[in-house]
Amino acid sequence: MHEFSIALGxxxxxxxxxRKADAKVIHEIEIEVGTLSGVMTDALKNALEVAVENTILKNTKRTFLELQAKGRCESCSCEFELNGYMTPCPTCQGFNFDIIQGQELRVKSLSVD
Ligand SMILES: [Zn+2]
Known part of the structure; x- marks a missing residue:
């Protein structure tokens, strides 16, 4: 049900x-899902499939963009791909890093008329 409430959002x-753009039709919506966002893209797709019924998004093309999570090591400033929160820095094997990408879940763009 987690994904369903996200779909409604x-x-x-x-x-x-x-409404703000005074648009009648939304042709396409692009949704960015980070690999560490905690949301399964497939589950979100399925949830949207159901949730868009009788909404402005019913006939909208839905594009999902998966964002690979990335970290930046605090010790050596190396940037690397994260496959989870417990991925060590490949250069110095450290676990102190900032997550610079991959926790996003957002509407990236809407194409309207
Ligand atoms: Zn490092």
Whole structure:
């Protein structure tokens, strides 16, 4: 059900933006899902499939962009791909890093008329 409430949030964002732009149709929506966002893209796709019924997004093309998580090591400033929160820095094997990408879950763009 986690993904379903996220789907409803996405529809809300889309409807609000369509209203602001005075748009009748949304052709395409791009949704960015970080690999560490805690959301399964497939589950979100399925949830949206159901949730868009009778909304402005019903006939909208939905594009999902997966964002590979990345970290920046605090010790050696190396940037590397994260496959989880316990990925060590490949250069110095340290575990002190900032997550610089991959926790996002957001509507990246809407194409409206
Ligand atoms: Zn390092």
């Amino acid at each position: 996405i529809i809300e964002i889309a409807e609000e933006n369509a």
